[in-house]
Amino acid sequence: MPEVFDVIIIGAGLSGLTTTKYLKDANISTLTLEASDVPGGRLRSIENKDNSFEFGGTYIGHHYHRFQNLAKELNLTTIDVTPLISFFKKQDLVINKQLIHQDDWENHKENTLDKDLKSILPWNLHRIILEKYNPYNSPEACLTEGTNDQSMRDWLQSLGFDSQQIKYIYGMNLSYGTDADSISSLQLMHRASFSKRQKSESKVIGFTLLEGMNELANRYINHFNLNILFKNRVNKIVKEKGLFSVSCENGNEFSAERLVLTCAPSTLKNITFDDYSKEQRIQFASELQSQPMFQIHFKHKKNFWEQDGFSPAIFSNEYLGMCYPVRNKVDPEEIIGFTAWVMGKKALDLIKLSQKDACSVIINNLQEIRPSIKNAIELTHLNAWSHEKDFLGGWTYFKPNQFLMWHKLLQSEKSNIFFSGEHTSISSRGIEGAIESGEKTARELLNSIH
Ligand SMILES: Cc1cc2nc3c(=O)[nH]c(=O)nc-3n(C[C@H](O)[C@H](O)[C@H](O)COP(=O)(O)OP(=O)(O)OC[C@H]3O[C@@H](n4cnc5c(N)ncnc54)[C@H](O)[C@@H]3O)c2cc1C
Missing domain, CATH: 3.90.660.10 (Polyamine Oxidase; Chain A, domain 2)
Incomplete structure (x- = not known):
């Protein structure tokens, strides 16, 4: 009979580490299972002899307060990236x-853009347009009932842009989706509202870590003494007699009363769920796309x-x-x-x-x-x-109508399976969003116990 934990957390990226830490602080027994042999997920630094190369999350916004407090606690050095x-x-x-x-x-x-946009370069056009015309003034406002989750093309057309202009406004080497039709304008508005919030009054635009971003994940585990098992890729989840039985590709099996899923939604396709735990949220999430x-x-x-x-x-x-x-x-x-x-x-x-x-x-x-x-x-x-x-x-991108629907499902459907990760955050995005989501999940999970 495998050891039974209060909570099993799947994934040791920033959201999984944060959830683990907060649950541990509340004396909840946790086990975190990570597929890779290193923590940090989408924080990925490769050392070379001159400097560290960042291949994942790098940029720390001026108001990433959660991240900056954490870096301070872990004795890491933030450096100003304004000159970069x-x-x-x-x-x-x-x-x-x-x-x-x-x-x-x-x-x-x-x-063929009009005068005020003609000098803006294509990689910056949609950002400038969102800054000017985004109808929502905060990330939270994007997630209220009745917001319009249309495609980026529909939104741009409603502002009067034609297809030749849209080709350059939202058509080149896109960070979200594959074209203006495949992306929720609401997700981009959410991101734009978050970026606006990051704007600083000072000249410093943002930061990165001198020691490399991965060092944050390494120090996190040691500093807070977290129980993480690496090289344990979860591939099956079954619910039996009120307990989740979690199997890994390497044959390991563990049990817990509650589960936290932090992996990218699209990767849920790699996990077999039994019928009992196949909730609407799990089905919906596994159909979402990664960029x-x-x-x-x-x-x-x-x-x-x-x-x-x-x-x-x-x-x-x-x-x-x-x-x-x-x-x-x-x-x-x-x-x-x-x-x-x-x-x-x-x-x-x-x-x-x-x-x-x-x-x-x-x-x-x-x-x-x-x-x-x-x-x-x-x-x-x-x-x-x-x-x-x-x-x-x-990262997760949402097609038209999916962004609002996903957040609605997260709020309405409750069970002993909890979702965490950047794709679940409400007020922040990116690295800060991953930490926010970890805190939120731990809070919700503790509320469900007490
Ligand atoms: C190239 C790139 C650049 C970025 N740049 C920035 C930036 O400059 N600023 C910013 O704020 N954000 C940036 N981001 C986003 C930021 O890195 C992420 O939002 C954040 O790191 C996500 O953390 P997470 O915990 O939600 O997910 P992840 O870091 O993805 O963690 C999920 C973990 O789950 C594990 N996992 C997956 N499947 C399984 C399984 N079946 N069993 C066990 N474990 C599993 C994964 O290995 C991973 O460790 C960037 C991301 C990328 C990819």
Whole structure:
């Protein structure tokens, strides 16, 4: 008979760690099962000899108070990324396979936007439009009854934009969904309201961790002495005589009275649930999508951008996605490597290929568009989020009508299965959202016991 815990938490990302800590503080016996051999989930830093490369969550908003308090408690060093962000804005464009300087966008024949938006670059257009026209002034307001969960295309059309304009406003290397039809405008409004809240009165825009983001997860476990079992990928959950029996791929079995699911909703497809615990929320969640995403990282052997006169950073709707330099966190003038982020539709194509072939497609595309890169780079890492079983993409995106429906289900349906993770947070997004969700889940779970 396996040992029985009060609560089993599935996943040791930030939300799972936070839930575990708060339950432990309340003397609840917990076991956290993590598929990987390291904690942190979508916090992923790779050390190289010059600096740490961040492949997952990196940017800490000015008002990520939960994260910043935690970093302080764990004796980690937050550094100001404002100088890094000013470099980020220097991206040139690829339009119809042609490299163009960002200053030439304003008068480019593809650019049919009106005067006030003409000089805004495509990667920033939807952000500026959301900032201006978002009808909801807080993330919470987006989740109230009666809000309009339409597609981004419908919303943009209602503002008067035509399809040529939408192609550039919401069509290039997208971070959410694969096109303007496939994404809930409400999710983007929620995110925009959260970003607005992050705006600071000071000149400091945001932070990152000097020690690397993964260090937060490592120190978290040691500092709070949490009970985590690594290399235990859950693949089956059955409810028997009031207890959940949780099986892992490696044959381990554990039991608990309550469960917390923190893994990305799309990955719930990897777990078999018995009929009893197959709730509407579980079914709905497993049909949600994770953002198609593929990253490659390379080092430059020579300064190829000096040869062609374009910015080291380029933004495209090609297989190279957004390719930008990774800079030394302490001395941002220094370029320590490059990351190509392929998102949305093009990433969806790459998922159908092996990781090796997908990588070749990106490199060939880079060389075709930017010939100066030939023989000038060396591939160092591959981060195929969409190919990874435990993530199946970067983060959850919601199709029209799904965003509101998901939050309604979370509020209305109650059982001994609790959901946590960034995709469940109400007031925050990203890293801060993951911590918020962990706190909320622990609170709800404790309320259900007492
Ligand atoms: C490339 C990238 C860049 C990002 N950049 C930023 C940023 O700059 N700023 C920001 O605020 N946010 C950013 N984010 C988002 C942020 O990283 C996440 O919102 C946050 O880390 C999510 O934490 P979580 O605990 O909700 O989920 P996760 O970190 O995904 O944790 C879930 C855990 O569950 C485990 N798991 C999955 N299936 C199973 C199973 N069957 N059994 C056991 N364990 C399982 C996984 O291995 C994982 O460890 C980024 C994310 C990505 C991918």
